[in-house]
Amino acid sequence: MTTEMSPQAPTLEMVAAAAGVSRSTVSRVVNASPNVTAEAIAAVSRAIDELGYVPNRAARILASRRTFSIALVIPENTAKFFADPYFATVIQGVAMYLSGTEYTLTLLIAAENDAEKTRRYLQAGNVDGAIILSHHSDDRSYVALARSIPVVFGGRPMSAEGPNPYYVDVDNVEASREITTRLIAAGRTRIVSIAGPANMGAGLDRLEGWQRALKAAGLPEVRIERGDFTPASGADAMRRLLDSGVDFDGVFAASAQMASGALTVLHERGIRVPEDVGMVTIDNDYFAQSAVPPLTTIEQPTIEVGGKMASVLLRLIDGENVDRVTMMPVKVIERTSA
Amino acid sequence: MTTEMSPQAPTLEMVAAAAGVSRSTVSRVVNASPNVTAEAIAAVSRAIDELGYVPNRAARILASRRTFSIALVIPENTAKFFADPYFATVIQGVAMYLSGTEYTLTLLIAAENDAEKTRRYLQAGNVDGAIILSHHSDDRSYVALARSIPVVFGGRPMSAEGPNPYYVDVDNVEASREITTRLIAAGRTRIVSIAGPANMGAGLDRLEGWQRALKAAGLPEVRIERGDFTPASGADAMRRLLDSGVDFDGVFAASAQMASGALTVLHERGIRVPEDVGMVTIDNDYFAQSAVPPLTTIEQPTIEVGGKMASVLLRLIDGENVDRVTMMPVKVIERTSA
DNA sequence: TTGTAAGCGTTATCAA
DNA sequence: TTGATAACGCTTACAA
Numbered sequence: 001m002t003t004e005m006s007p008q009a010p011t012l013e014m015v016a017a018a019a020g021v022s023r024s025t026v027s028r029v030v031n032a033s034p035n036v037t038a039e040a041i042a043a044v045s046r047a048i049d050e051l052g053y054v055p056n057r058a059a060r061i062l063a064s065r066r067t068f069s070i071a072l073v074i075p076e077n078t079a080k081f082f083a084d085p086y087f088a089t090v091i092q093g094v095a096m097y098l099s100g101t102e103y104t105l106t107l108l109i110a111a112e113n114d115a116e117k118t119r120r121y122l123q124a125g126n127v128d129g130a131i132i133l134s135h136h137s138d139d140r141s142y143v144a145l146a147r148s149i150p151v152v153f154g155g156r157p158m159s160a161e162g163p164n165p166y167y168v169d170v171d172n173v174e175a176s177r178e179i180t181t182r183l184i185a186a187g188r189t190r191i192v193s194i195a196g197p198a199n200m201g202a203g204l205d206r207l208e209g210w211q212r213a214l215k216a217a218g219l220p221e222v223r224i225e226r227g228d229f230t231p232a233s234g235a236d237a238m239r240r241l242l243d244s245g246v247d248f249d250g251v252f253a254a255s256a257q258m259a260s261g262a263l264t265v266l267h268e269r270g271i272r273v274p275e276d277v278g279m280v281t282i283d284n285d286y287f288a289q290s291a292v293p294p295l296t297t298i299e300q301p302t303i304e305v306g307g308k309m310a311s312v313l314l315r316l317i318d319g320e321n322v323d324r325v326t327m328m329p330v331k332v333i334e335r336t337s338a
Numbered sequence: 339m340t341t342e343m344s345p346q347a348p349t350l351e352m353v354a355a356a357a358g359v360s361r362s363t364v365s366r367v368v369n370a371s372p373n374v375t376a377e378a379i380a381a382v383s384r385a386i387d388e389l390g391y392v393p394n395r396a397a398r399i400l401a402s403r404r405t406f407s408i409a410l411v412i413p414e415n416t417a418k419f420f421a422d423p424y425f426a427t428v429i430q431g432v433a434m435y436l437s438g439t440e441y442t443l444t445l446l447i448a449a450e451n452d453a454e455k456t457r458r459y460l461q462a463g464n465v466d467g468a469i470i471l472s473h474h475s476d477d478r479s480y481v482a483l484a485r486s487i488p489v490v491f492g493g494r495p496m497s498a499e500g501p502n503p504y505y506v507d508v509d510n511v512e513a514s515r516e517i518t519t520r521l522i523a524a525g526r527t528r529i530v531s532i533a534g535p536a537n538m539g540a541g542l543d544r545l546e547g548w549q550r551a552l553k554a555a556g557l558p559e560v561r562i563e564r565g566d567f568t569p570a571s572g573a574d575a576m577r578r579l580l581d582s583g584v585d586f587d588g589v590f591a592a593s594a595q596m597a598s599g600a601l602t603v604l605h606e607r608g609i610r611v612p613e614d615v616g617m618v619t620i621d622n623d624y625f626a627q628s629a630v631p632p633l634t635t636i637e638q639p640t641i642e643v644g645g646k647m648a649s650v651l652l653r654l655i656d657g658e659n660v661d662r663v664t665m666m667p668v669k670v671i672e673r674t675s676a
Numbered sequence: 677t678t679g680t681a682a683g684c685g686t687t688a689t690c691a692a
Numbered sequence: 693t694t695g696a697t698a699a700c701g702c703t704t705a706c707a708a
Contacts, residue, residue: 054459092420092447107443108433124394125347257624264628286595
């Protein structure tokens with residue numbers, strides 16, 4: 001950087017001088033505290049505008065013991081899924097909600113081999129609260145973290161220990177049960193599942209929803225192949241399914257990305273959808289929309305999930321009473337793949 | 339939050355007491371300044387470990403005038419592209435690079451109607467520098483921002499005014515020229531372009547590369563249809579192309595997402611790729627990999643682009659001499675679509 | 677309702 | 693090499 005002097009930012013003291021009041025009064029106006037005369041407010045506001053005053057964050061934090069910032073923690077192994085439309089959109093939702101508040105978002109990629117560093121950062125009072133976006137089950141330490149600062153999880157955390165966590169989620173069991181039902185209604189009787197990882201809440205729940213739908217209809221659980229929610233894993237799962245020789249006429253894939261990968265393999269092998277096999281999935285992202293054929297699926301309000309996590313966290317920070325679990329509504333999107 | 343007293347974080351003063359030295363000495367040890375006896379270092383280090391001391395960020399910032407944090411600014415209109423694999427991965431690259439440093443990342447979604455708010459935040463000394471990820475050409479105010487704090491852009495900013503900006507980019511002209519050449523080598527002679535927006539550097543440059551390749555081969559610029567880099571816009575562009583009745587046997591799409599959308603339309607209309615028309619594009623994301631057929635394309639080192647932007651910014655902050663423009667290498671990926 | 681003054685936990689200057 | 697001591701810019705009792 002050049003050594004040129006940066007234009008000295010105006011301080012609260014300068015505003016006070018310009019407005020002809022004390023620093024306390026300026027502080028009160030800035031913080032919208034009651035018991036300030038309209039005149040004082042007007043004078044201070046004018047001075048603030050003229051000088052282009054912006055409170056110094058560090059000073060404010062130091063004096064008030066509040067940071068007005070929250071952390072969005074992404075464990076390193078989950079960071080690989082950064083480009084997953086679901087994660088990306090949730091993060092976006094958080095950021096957008098915050099942009100309408102005084103809060104600032106600190107993005108933390110937590111190195112697996114140095115969890116201690118992250119934990120300390122969070123506990124050292126650098127943030128007022130944290131949102132944990134964990135794909136996997138190794139969220140034990142974060143659940144414990146909730147004892148020292150407010151924490152909100154994206155999706156039900158797997159750890160049993162620690163206090164009951166706050167989290168925002170959708171009803172994955174019901175969603176997958178519902179969508180599997182569409183396959184059954186279309187006359188499919190031998191329905192397999194390309195399931196998510198067993199160490200994730202969404203993986204488990206979506207599998208259970210599929211099972212419930214089959215059971216209710218008296219249909220057999222023909223076969224389960226697991227993936228990790230990525231397109232590549234969906235393709236692999238479909239290959240295993242096909243190579244196993246098992247007979248099926250319907251597929252429930254636990255994510256649109258996996259469905260998309262599976263579809264590619266089906267296409268390669270000359271198997272037609274929906275003529276030969278029907279397919280339904282979860283997520284209404286681009287993968288579902290532009291698949292050939294477009295997929296009948298469940299839409300989750302991802303942006304809103306992010307916004308909700310932020311709002312729950314902020315209310316927690318403000319000491320308000322909030323439900324520990326917030327379920328967001330989903331929507332069935334009927335297209336032509338079932 | 340509950341009113342229970344949070345375990346009072348140990349202060350530098352407490353460390354000093356425990357180690358039997360002054361606060362100054364502790365500060366020196368913490369900041370690894372020279373001229374401290376080995377004994378002092380040892381004593382202080384022990385005390386730090388025992389107490390689990392972590393420096394208070396706000397106090398440190400206030401006293402040192404350095405924030406050890408940088409902002410990643412995403413203009414609101416660009417935020418819509420959050421789930422674009424390119425953006426998502428670049429952000430991830432930034433975050434991951436930073437996780438290996440003392441720096442913290444503040445994610446800022448800048449509201450269009452209140453650019454002033456963002457500008458002030460950045461200039462009020464809340465961050466040591468900023469990375470601007472702007473999709474569009476309305477980056478004027480950010481270029482000006484570079485006068486007060488170090489700023490690095492992702493991709494060449496369009497604004498002419500202001501000082502020469504620092505930015506990290508790939509050679510889009512050369513990349514698209516190169517990939518278009520593959521189409522020509524495959525015998526295509528009537529090649530159209532699904533171009534990006536005219537208000538983006540990447541949009542302009544990729545169009546120019548296509549033009550250069552055609553010119554070098556003595557081929558005509560059959561037609562140009564514009565999109566905004568999204569799959570939907572690529573599909574629309576292809577529809578317009580087809581409906582216009584213009585005759586073509588090759589397509590250069592300026593992004594894999596647009597290519598993917600275009601492919602869907604081609605498929606709907608029963609036009610085969612590569613038999614009837616060849617297609618090449620840019621970006622080796624999932625869209626390019628799992629398209630049917632898989633696309634011959636250009637791979638950009640997106641994670642590295644993010645990392646590079648962060649490292650350039652940090653060096654700028656440290657007052658080092660850095661090249662204003664950093665070009666990252668790209669790679670041709672040959673598949674079967676040309 | 678407003679002002680005074682004492683911190684908040686560091687760093688930085690200056691003497692010793 | 694170390695230690696006092698004065699900032700850093702703001703909030704917050706407490707007094708007026």
